[in-house]
Amino acid sequence: MKQIANIPDSKKKERVVIIGGGFAGLEMAKKIDKQHYQVVLIDKNNYYQFQPLLYQVATAGLEPSSISYPLRKMFQNQKDFHVRMCEATRIDPEENKVETNIGYIAYDYLVIATGCDTNYFGNDALKESTFALKSVSESLLIRNRLLLSLEQALNAKDPEEFKELFSFVVIGGGATGVELAGALADMKKGILPKDYPELDFNKMEIHLIDAAPRLLAAMSEKSSKKVTKTLTKRGVIIHQGIHVESYEQPVVSLGNGQKIHSKNVFWVAGVTPKPMPGIDNTAYERNRMLVNEYNQVKGYKNIFALGDTALLISEKTPKGHPQVAQVALQMAQRLAKNLNGKVKGRPYIGFEYKDKGSLATIGRNAAVADLGKFHFGGTVAWLLWLFVHIMSIVGMRNRVAVLIDWAWNYFNYDLSLRLLIRPKKSNLF
Numbered sequence: 001m002k003q004i005a006n007i008p009d010s011k012k013k014e015r016v017v018i019i020g021g022g023f024a025g026l027e028m029a030k031k032i033d034k035q036h037y038q039v040v041l042i043d044k045n046n047y048y049q050f051q052p053l054l055y056q057v058a059t060a061g062l063e064p065s066s067i068s069y070p071l072r073k074m075f076q077n078q079k080d081f082h083v084r085m086c087e088a089t090r091i092d093p094e095e096n097k098v099e100t101n102i103g104y105i106a107y108d109y110l111v112i113a114t115g116c117d118t119n120y121f122g123n124d125a126l127k128e129s130t131f132a133l134k135s136v137s138e139s140l141l142i143r144n145r146l147l148l149s150l151e152q153a154l155n156a157k158d159p160e161e162f163k164e165l166f167s168f169v170v171i172g173g174g175a176t177g178v179e180l181a182g183a184l185a186d187m188k189k190g191i192l193p194k195d196y197p198e199l200d201f202n203k204m205e206i207h208l209i210d211a212a213p214r215l216l217a218a219m220s221e222k223s224s225k226k227v228t229k230t231l232t233k234r235g236v237i238i239h240q241g242i243h244v245e246s247y248e249q250p251v252v253s254l255g256n257g258q259k260i261h262s263k264n265v266f267w268v269a270g271v272t273p274k275p276m277p278g279i280d281n282t283a284y285e286r287n288r289m290l291v292n293e294y295n296q297v298k299g300y301k302n303i304f305a306l307g308d309t310a311l312l313i314s315e316k317t318p319k320g321h322p323q324v325a326q327v328a329l330q331m332a333q334r335l336a337k338n339l340n341g342k343v344k345g346r347p348y349i350g351f352e353y354k355d356k357g358s359l360a361t362i363g364r365n366a367a368v369a370d371l372g373k374f375h376f377g378g379t380v381a382w383l384l385w386l387f388v389h390i391m392s393i394v395g396m397r398n399r400v401a402v403l404i405d406w407a408w409n410y411f412n413y414d415l416s417l418r419l420l421i422r423p424k425k426s427n428l429f
C-alpha cells in the first residue's frame with residue numbers, strides 16, 4: 001500500500017484539495033468557506049510569486065522577497081486549513097486521490113490551478129541554452145547572468161568576446177519581453193554607466209526578437225505602435241516578424257539569415273501548461289484542460305481547473321480566455337462562490353469574464369493602456385500601471401518595500417540591489 005500524506009482527517013467536512021498556490025489557487029483558498037470545507041493547498045514552493053514583476057527582479061529593480069509571500073503566513077490561524085509543500089504528480093479520479101511526492105491526498109473536490117511552464121515549441125536545445133523568466137529563481141539566474149556579463153566585459157580583451165558579453169537578446173515580444181527590454185534600456189541609460197564607468201555603453205546592444213507581425217500582439221495596434229516607437233527611441237533593436245531558428249552559444253540564428261552574437265539570451269516567447277497525468281487525454285486541447293462554464297474539467301464532476309491551465313470555449317470565447325491574472329482570479333472567485341453556495345443548496349452559476357483592460361510598461365515614465373475603447377500611453381498609463389501593480393502585490397510589507405524601491409529608483413536613478421549572489425552547492429538537502 002502506498003503512503004498517505006499526513007493530513008488530519010476532518011470527519012464532518014468535505015475536503016477541497018487545491019493544487020497550485022498562484023493567482024487562481026490562492027484566491028480560491030482565500031474565498032472558499034472553511035466553516036464548511038476542509039482545505040488542503042499544495043504547491044511545489046512554500047511561497048506565492050507575483051509573476052508580473054519578475055522582470056524587475058531580473059533587472060535588479062526589486063528584491064525577490066518583495067514579490068513573494070510565504071503561503072503559511074497567509075493562512076495563519078485558519079482552522080482546518082492545511083498547506084503542504086509538495087508536487088502533484090498524478091490524479092486518480094476513480095479513487096478521488098492526488099498522488100504527490102509526500103504521498104496520496106484524498107479529495108472530495110479537486111481544484112487544479114497549476115499554471116503554465118515556459119513554451120519552447122518543441123525546441124529542447126533552446127531550453128538548455130537560454131534563460132527563462134517564469135519563477136523567482138529564474139529571475140535571479142537572469143540577474144546573475146546580466147551582472148556577471150558586465151563584470152566579465154571589463155576583462156574581455158578580445159573584441160568578439162566583448163561583443164558577446166555586451167549584447168543582450170530578449171526573444172518574445174509579448175508584455176514580458178517588452179518590459180524586460182525596456183528595463184534593460186533604462187539600466188543602460190541610468191544605472192550601469194555609473195557602476196561601470198570604464199565601459200562604453202554606446203556599445204551595449206539590446207535586441208528584441210518577435211515572430212509575430214507586431215509587438216504586444218494581444219493589445220491594440222495603437223499600443224503596439226507606441227511601444228515600438230518608444231523602445232526604438234530608447235535604443236532597443238527590434239527584429240519584428242522574424243523567428244529564432246537556433247541558439248548555439250554564442251550565436252543566435254534568425255529566420256532571415258541574420259546572426260547575433262550574445263551570451264545573454266532570454267527566452268520569453270510563450271507559455272504552455274504541463275498536462276497532469278491521470279486526467280483523460282480527451283480533456284485536453286492545446287495542453288489546456290477543457291472546462292465547462294462551472295470550470296468542471298471535461299468528463300469529471302468534482303475536478304475543476306482554473307486560470308492558465310483551463311480552457312473555457314464558448315460562443316463568446318471561441319479560443320478560450322487570455323492567460324492573464326484577472327481570468328485566474330475571477331474564475332477562482334466564481335468557483336469558490338459556487339462551492340460555498342452548494343452547501344446551502346444553491347445551483348452553480350456559470351463563469352462570465354469581466355475584462356478590466358490591459359497594461360504594459362516600457363520603462364521609466366512610459367506604459368500603454370487598453371481600457372475598453374480607450375487606448376493611451378505615456379506618463380498617465382505608467383502611473384496607472386504603478387498603481388495597479390502596487391495594489392496587486394500580496395502583503396503590506398511587500399507593498400511598502402516595492403514602493404520605497406520604486407521611489408528611490410525614480411528619484412535617484414539608482415538602486416542598490418545589483419548583488420551577484422550565487423548559491424553554494426550542498427549535499428545537505
Ligand SMILES: Cc1cc2nc3c(=O)[nH]c(=O)nc-3n(C[C@H](O)[C@H](O)[C@H](O)COP(=O)(O)OP(=O)(O)OC[C@H]3O[C@@H](n4cnc5c(N)ncnc54)[C@H](O)[C@@H]3O)c2cc1C
Pocket residue numbers: 019020021022023024025042043044045048049051052053054055086087088089113114115116133134175176306307308309323324325326328
Ligand atoms: C513573467 C510573467 C509576467 C506576467 N505579467 C502579467 C501581467 O502583467 N498581467 C497579467 O495579467 N498577467 C501576467 N502574467 C500572467 C499571469 O502571471 C498568469 O496568467 C497567472 O499567474 C495565472 O495564474 P494561475 O493561478 O493559473 O497560475 P500561476 O500563478 O502560475 O500558479 C501556478 C502555481 O502552481 C504551482 N504548481 C505547478 N505545478 C504544480 C504541481 N504539479 N504540484 C504543485 N504545485 C504546482 C506553481 O508552483 C505555482 O505556484 C505574467 C506571467 C509571467 C510568467
